[in-house]
Amino acid sequence: MTVRVFPGGGIGRGKATRLIAAAALAVAAAASFGATPAAAAVADKHGAWETRCETPPGAAAQQCAIVQSVVDEDRPNIALVIIALKTADRKSRLLRVVAPLGVLIPTGLGLKLDQTDFGRMSFVRCLPNGCVAEVMIDDKLLEKLENAQTATFVLFQTPEEGIGVPASLAGFKEGFEQLP
Numbered sequence: 001m002t003v004r005v006f007p008g009g010g011i012g013r014g015k016a017t018r019l020i021a022a023a024a025l026a027v028a029a030a031a032s033f034g035a036t037p038a039a040a041a042v043a044d045k046h047g048a049w050e051t052r053c054e055t056p057p058g059a060a061a062q063q064c065a066i067v068q069s070v071v072d073e074d075r076p077n078i079a080l081v082i083i084a085l086k087t088a089d090r091k092s093r094l095l096r097v098v099a100p101l102g103v104l105i106p107t108g109l110g111l112k113l114d115q116t117d118f119g120r121m122s123f124v125r126c127l128p129n130g131c132v133a134e135v136m137i138d139d140k141l142l143e144k145l146e147n148a149q150t151a152t153f154v155l156f157q158t159p160e161e162g163i164g165v166p167a168s169l170a171g172f173k174e175g176f177e178q179l180p
Contacts, residue, residue: 044178047171049084051178056088063088066175070167080153080165081130084137084145084172086179093137095145097121098130103155109133110154110162113144113169146173 043064044051053064065085072078081098097109108120118141121133137145145151148169154162 044175045171046175046178048168049171049175051175059088061088062180064179066172066179068167070165072163072165075163078155078163078165080155080167082151082153082167084176090180093142095121095135095137095141097133097153098127099123099133099153099155100130101126102157103131104157104159105131107156107159110152110156110164111135112152112154112164113148114150116144116148118144142176145169146176 041053042050043053046066049066049068051064052067053062055062063085065083068082070080070082077100079100083096083098084094085096086093099109103109103123105123105126108122110120111118121135123131123133125132135141146169150166151169152164152166154164156162
C-alpha cells in the first residue's frame with residue numbers, strides 16, 4: 001500500500017482530490033483539538049510531524065500538538081489526521097486520530113507500532129468531516145511511539161474488512177518532547 005504523507009512533499013494536479021480530503025480532515029482535527037485551522041499555526045517541523053499551536057477561547061496560554069496527515073494512495077477517500085498532545089492541564093497525553101466518515105464505530109481503530117499490535121482506539125465522537133478515535137498515551141505507549149518507525153492505523157468499513165494506513169513516526173520523539 002502506498003501512502004502519501006502531508007506535509008513533506010509537493011502535490012501534483014492529480015492529487016487535488018486527496019489534498020481536499022486531507023484539508024477537510026485537518027479542519028475536523030483542528031476543531032477536535034480546539035481551534036479553527038487559521039489559529040493553529042505551524043510552529044515547527046520534526047520529520048513527518050508539524051507542531052501546531054493555538055490559544056483556545058478563554059485560555060491564558062497556547063496549547064500545542066504534533067500533527068500528521070496521511071492519505072492512502074490506493075484509496076484517496078481514506079485520509080487520517082493524527083494528533084498527539086499534552087492536555088491543557090499538563091496531566092495527560094493523548095493520541096487522537098480523525099478518520100473519514102463511514103468507518104465502523106463499534107470496532108474502533110486498530111493501532112500497530114512496527115509489528116506490535118497495541119489494540120484498538122475507541123471512537124469518541126464524529127464531526128461533519130470525520131470521526132475521532134482517541135487513546136491516553138501511557139509511558140509504555142509513549143516509549144513505543146518514540147522508538148518505532150511506523151504506526152499503522154487499521155480502520156474498518158465492515159466487520160470483515162480492515163484497511164491499514166501507515167504513518168511515519170520519524171520526528172515523533174523530538175516533536176513530542178518539545179511540546180509544552
